[in-house]
Every structure is written in C-alpha cells, then in structure tokens.
Amino acid sequence: MNLEELRKQRQTWMGWKNIAPLRSAIEKLAQGYYSVALGDTIKISGDLDEEYIYETAKMLMPWRKGPFQIGNTFIESEWKSYIKYNLLRPHFDLKDKRVADIGCNNGYYMFRMQEDEPKLLVGFDPSPLYKTQFDFINHFVKSDIVYELLGVEHLPIYDEKFDIIFCLGVLYHRSDPVAMLKALYRGLDKKGEVILDTFYIEGDEEMALCPETTYSKIPNIYFVPTVKALKNWCLRAGFDDFEVLEQSVTDTNEQRKTKWIAGESLENFLDPNDSSKTIEGYPAPKRVYVRLKKDKR
C-alpha cells in the first residue's frame, strides 16, 4: 500500500465506535481567540466554554502525557512529560530543521518544540485516541504540526526525510528492534540524527533481557538491552555514531496515578518491598538517552 492509500485507510479508524463520539465532541468545540504559554504545563487561556472543555477532556481519557491547563481544566497526566523534555532540552536545537517525533502520543513534546521554530514538525503515532487528544489541544494552539496516523515502520516510504528524528519510549515495544532502528535510519537525511530513549539493564555484557510476558506490568515489552547491546543494534542498523546523552530512573514523582487515567501506575508496577525490582522480579526500569548519527563527520 502506498502512503496515500495508508492515510486514507487509517482515516477510517476515526469512525471506530469508541473514537467517533470523541471526534464529534471535538468538532463541536467553539471557535475563539486563545493565548498559549508553552511551559512545563502547556497553558491555554481565552474565550473558553469551561464546562464543555472539561467534559470533552474527560471523554478523551486516559491522558498519559502532559500536563495541559485549559482555562480551569488542569489535565494532570500520568506522566510529567516535562521531566524528559527538560532532560533532553540542552541536547538539541531545532531551528529551521525538519523534525519528526515518532511515537508522539498526544504531541506534548512537539507543542514544546515549537519554541525552536523548526521548519517542519511531523508526529507519527498510529493511535486514533492520541491523535484525537492532539486535535483537541491543537484546536486551541492552532499549530502547523502535521500528525500522521502512521508508525515507525512507515518512515522508509514517507515523502520527507528529516534532519532530526526523536523516537522516545518506542524501541522496547518493538519485537524487531534492529528493524526499527533501520527504519529510523532510512527516515533521516544524510546529515541527520536520531535522539532515542529506551529502557536498559545494567551490565558490561552485550546482552538483552527478554521478559516472559510482562515487564513492569507492561505486556508489549520485548527486549531490554544493556547499553553495549543497544550500541551494537544501532551499529548493525547502519548508524556510524552512538553517543550516550543521559541516563535516568523513573520515579513516582514523574509517573503516577492521577484522576486523568483509569487503572494503575508506576507505584503498582514495582516490587512493594524493593523498588529496585519490578513486580516480576526484573531490574526496575532505567532509561538511557542516546544520539545516533548516520555519518559521524
């Protein structure tokens, strides 16, 4: 299927019976003048129908990424996404660049990235719910961000190459991580770079943890590599340069249950007697942030 056919086919996902009511709710949002402040909390003020906005935001749950403040409605997402954004902030400058955010969720990082005035900002995420959350926020922000209901696997056929590709929190969800890294490689322009993060395990060996069913209660985690194994995957995918930017441990300040998600969060995913372990007994999630270049010169 070519790109146009894919887009058309995926547009039909907006008609799914769990998504269609959300689409019609956001189509009924009143038009008005708003001002937007792109800080740690993305804040929107102006001509707002407070009650309707609150009810619509509630319909769009779960809110994983954020937070957003729209008038009196504070969408306190599960993740304080500004912690990751601020950690990475010193490592990029997007001015006049073609930028992609792969696995962009509701677009929180892309809204923030507008501060650099990139030439083009494209988000890829195959979730119609997260795209609808994006459209809701973008109703007020009125950005030029392009949101594609596509996955990382579509980068090789995409009609644009990028100067910088962000791919945060996606690699461990892929059953073939090297194939995913190759797709990122093919999405880049010659001088391009990827900023990627993933869970990792400690160790000097070139090894990866392969969870039997779940990791930290997350079902679709396939491989959690050591940093050395991650580097080998990246080199095998064709990257010429691999640089570790940051390492971090997620805590319950960054990820926790709020009233904007149903169900559990990090506090239930770790061993209650030993937070260095997941509930399954694996090493607790740690993240490594890396920069990959096609060509180190």
Ligand SMILES: C[S@@+](CC[C@H](N)C(=O)[O-])C[C@H]1O[C@@H](n2cnc3c(N)ncnc32)[C@H](O)[C@@H]1O
């Ligand atoms: C763990 S979240 C990470 C969100 C965000 N990038 C971050 O780091 O906070 C993974 C995201 O990847 C998206 N996703 C799922 N399948 C994907 C695919 N094939 N290609 C790109 N993104 C995908 C999910 O919808 C979800 O928004």
